[in-house]
Amino acid sequence: MTDKRLDSSTPDEPSGFVRALDERGDATVGTVGQGLAPATTRRANPVSRLIGHPAFGWIVIALAVALPFINSSAYAIRISTDALIFIMLAVGLNVVVGYCGLLDLGYAAFFAIGAYTSGVLSTTFGWPIVLTVPFVIVAAVIGGLIIGGPTLRLRSDYLAIVTLGFGEIIRITANNLDFTGGPNGVYGIPDFGDFGDYRADIATYWIVVVVVGLAVLASSRLGRGRLGRAWRFVREDEDAAEAMGIHTYKVKFAAYVTGAIFGGLGGVLFAVHQTAISPPSFNFLFSALILMAVVLGGMGSTPGVVVGAVIISLLPELLRGAENWRYLIFGILLIVVMIFRPQGIWPHRTDEKPARGGRRRSRTDATEVSQ
């Protein structure tokens, strides 16, 4: 029959897989297909069971809170506070880059806006730091609107270039304005307050633990809700998302502004922790390091990004023994990790787990998945 002959020459001819499906029934072949799928399902070795346990996050937080009792040296507290602030920035950038797929090369700009807003208000007007927080949020949102408004209509490559420029503009502006202290920056930024018997740096550390802990939780939960899903839809396919009624411009804007707020709040913590800030702290290298933490840890994965941030901020300290070689070794280690684990150290898992009795109630969204 002519049609048959014509059929067999079509480019749309069903693949062997589809034909097998037809002949042998979906169930059998479908199962085989799952076996062929990339290994997204992880074997339950003791390590993955431990880190997958719902209590694991609480154990990490408990350890973070307990740190001053284990080692209260000024050095340990300082680098731990630095690492925590870096985690805050990394989870903030993860919203922009990991969830929404917008490449932001100037994220340190929001960090600078937060640090300077808080620093200038507290030193010039003598305000307590807590009072500056609402202004920091407003300033970060305005910064996000100014840069995001015109550029989020662009597709990724252009956005990367514009954000790169924005990062430099903020730093150079801070370097040249009088009220930001020019190249000297702002100094004498006050602590969060008086905490009686506790050392000021330890009190600051604990506040940072609480704020960063909440930020990590918030960004993780945001990523699982309606808005978080919309971010991922935009990352995966902007046109298809638009066809489903998702206003992609607004959704990207929300990601960008959320990232800006995280960055701004991170800046407040940084200003208090350092007590003095100056423009070189907010250079391009810093933006690149935050991005590196996100990519190294696993884009879109909150625990991964936290791990990435800890590694990026603490590894140079641990490599101090190597003296002048330490940044070379740091670089080589990063390259090695990305070669052997391009998806990141702790990549995002797509698979939703069917809810089980002992699981947290927040996972109810995964019920009935396998019928």
Add this chain to the structure above:
Amino acid sequence: MTSTAFSQSGTRAKAPVLLHVDGLTVAFGGVTAVNGLSFDVHEGEVISVIGPNGAGKTSAFNCITGFYKPTAGRILFDDVDITGKRPALIAARGVARTFQNLRLFGELSVLDNVRAGMHVRIRQNAFDAILHTPRYRRSEQEATDEANRWLDFVGSRGNRAAEVRNLPYGEQRRVEIARALAREPKMLLLDEPAAGLNHGEKAALLDLLRRISDLGTAVVLIEHDMGLVMDVSERIVVLNYGKEIADGTPEQIRSDPAVIEAYLGSDDAEAQQEAERVAHSSDTGGFHDLPTPEEER
């Protein structure tokens, strides 16, 4: 074989007009992809848009769904002018579509893909998500239940928690239709849903199209598979070189000289007979492989 279940166009045609396309024209530089196209879709109707490759079918679809800005013409949906509106706004009004080449969210789970269709209906805000309010839990549960219902409706049997890109092709097609249905559209635009499907899968698609129509959803189909088109359509619009050359019931389209000419050229009498034969054949395949005037843009 002519379907009787769907040839009650007499009654259906009296339904109110849902989509009104008037003088739609799209030009890319010097090329006019769609040239003065006018047609109506009534509520709950199943119509097909056919034509050789490059006839402007997909371009017309892209205009209706807002992906292209028309050069001229007007598009009314539900009595509201949607000409040149943003795709998201048109989708929110109740127009859902699938794409000629699958456009699923590859790295996301099957369930998440279907939840995309419900996005505009899920009632929760960012603070609900951060605080895990009762409203968040309720809306997530509802979304999951509904996603499962739509996947059942299209007959998807794969692992719904797995990444959608790991599913076989036919399953992915089903998920894409489930995602569009989850939008609960008044009108569903399907761009070559049968492409790449085998006979069994095509039969399942035909059944699915009928069940979608039973929901009261208007279906506009771009399809090369004549067997499917003739079987399911109440009305067929034929395009060639961006112009509408015929609009009528499957019976009228089969015997329309302009349609036969468009597919095979008018001079070749033998070819004309062949075209009629193919048009009357109920077998799948149909015009699919016949010579085309120009390549698909």
